[in-house]
Amino acid sequence: MLVFDHVTKRFGANTAIDDVSLTIRPGVITAVIGPNGAGKSTLVNMAAGSFRTTSGRILLDDVALQDLPKYKIARAGLSRTYQNIRLFDGLTVLQNLEVALVPRSLPRLIMQAFGLSPGSSEAEARSDCETVLQRLGIAHLGERHAGSLAYGQQKLVELARAIVARPRAILLDEPAAGLNHGETDELKAHIQALRSPDLAIVLIEHDMKLIMSVSDEIYVMARGAVLAHGTPEAIRGNRQVQEAYLGQPGAMGTIEAAARGRRNRIRVRAGEGLAWGQP
Ligand SMILES: Nc1ncnc2c1ncn2[C@@H]1O[C@H](COP(=O)(O)OP(=O)(O)OP(=O)(O)O)[C@@H](O)[C@H]1O
Ligand SMILES: [Mg+2]
Structure with missing residues (x-):
C-alpha cells in the first residue's frame, strides 16, 4: 500500500500540493487525473525522491519514504516512469x-x-x-x-x-502521452496485465478513454488538492470534474474552492457514487 499522508509541497510562494492524502491499494489500478498544473507529477516526484516534501509523510508498506534518497526508495520497492522520457x-x-x-x-x-x-x-x-x-x-x-x-x-x-x-508500487506519469491509437491500445493491455495482488499501480493520464477503461478508482486533482475520489462511473458523472476538463469560464475558481474546502473529506466507496457536499 502506498500512502500520501497530509502531504504539502511548496515551490517558493506556489503551493503545488496542499495537504493531500491518498491511499493507493495493491491489486487495483488507481488513476490520478486533473488539469495541467494540478500537481500530479509533483506527487510522483515526491514519492520517488526527486522532490522533498515540505511536510507530510509518504509510506510504502509502512516504510517512510519522504526522507530517503532515491536509491533507497527504489530499493524499498517504488518504481516510476517519467512524463518526459529519461x-x-x-x-x-x-x-x-x-x-x-x-x-x-x-x-x-x-x-x-x-x-x-x-x-x-x-x-x-x-x-x-x-x-x-x-x-x-x-x-x-x-x-x-x-x-x-x-x-x-x-x-x-x-x-x-x-x-x-x-516494484511493490509503480507510478506511471502519462505513459500514453504522444502515442497513436494503436500504441495506446497496446499500452492499455500492458497496464492491465500489470494488475497483481501485491502491486500498487498509479496511472497518471490525460487520455480519459484510457483512464475510464483501465482504472478501478480515480483521484481527481485540481490546483494541488483532491477534488474528487471514486469509481470511474462516479467520476464520469461528476459535473465539477467535467467542468475542470471543459475549462468553462469561471469553472476553475469554483473547482478550486470546492477542492480546497472539501479536500480529503470526500470518500466514495465502490458503487456509491460521488458524495458531494458530505463531510
Ligand atoms: N521543479 C519545479 N519548480 C517549481 N515549480 C514547480 C516544479 N515542478 C512543478 N512545479 C509547479 O507545481 C505545480 C504542479 O505541477 P505538476 O507538474 O505537478 O502538475 P501536473 O498535474 O503534473 O501537470 P501536467 O498535466 O501539465 O503534467 C505547477 O504550478 C508547477 O508550476
Ligand atoms: Mg505532470
Whole structure:
C-alpha cells in the first residue's frame, strides 16, 4: 500500500500540493487525473525522491519514504516512469533496464570485491530483463541504442525499466502521452496485465478513454488538492470534474474552492457514487 499522508509541497510562494492524502491499494489500478498544473507529477516526484516534501509523510508498506534518497526508495520497492522520457540514449535497451537493477546487483559488486563468483544473479537479472521486454513485445530491440528508437518504443522501454525492478508500487506519469491509437491500445493491455495482488499501480493520464477503461478508482486533482475520489462511473458523472476538463469560464475558481474546502473529506466507496457536499 502506498500512502500520501497530509502531504504539502511548496515551490517558493506556489503551493503545488496542499495537504493531500491518498491511499493507493495493491491489486487495483488507481488513476490520478486533473488539469495541467494540478500537481500530479509533483506527487510522483515526491514519492520517488526527486522532490522533498515540505511536510507530510509518504509510506510504502509502512516504510517512510519522504526522507530517503532515491536509491533507497527504489530499493524499498517504488518504481516510476517519467512524463518526459529519461532513457540513456547511448546505452542499449538492455543496459537501460540493467540500470534499474543496480540496487539488486550491489551484493554482486561486493562479492566481486571479495573475489567471489557473481554466480547466477547476473544471468538472472539479464533473463528478467529479457522476459519483461518479451512481455512488452520489444524483445527484438534489446541490443538497440535507446536513442535510436521511435518515441512509442522508448515509452515502452521506460515502462520495462520500471517493471524489471520488481516494484511493490509503480507510478506511471502519462505513459500514453504522444502515442497513436494503436500504441495506446497496446499500452492499455500492458497496464492491465500489470494488475497483481501485491502491486500498487498509479496511472497518471490525460487520455480519459484510457483512464475510464483501465482504472478501478480515480483521484481527481485540481490546483494541488483532491477534488474528487471514486469509481470511474462516479467520476464520469461528476459535473465539477467535467467542468475542470471543459475549462468553462469561471469553472476553475469554483473547482478550486470546492477542492480546497472539501479536500480529503470526500470518500466514495465502490458503487456509491460521488458524495458531494458530505463531510
Ligand atoms: N521543479 C519545479 N519548480 C517549481 N515549480 C514547480 C516544479 N515542478 C512543478 N512545479 C509547479 O507545481 C505545480 C504542479 O505541477 P505538476 O507538474 O505537478 O502538475 P501536473 O498535474 O503534473 O501537470 P501536467 O498535466 O501539465 O503534467 C505547477 O504550478 C508547477 O508550476
Ligand atoms: Mg505532470
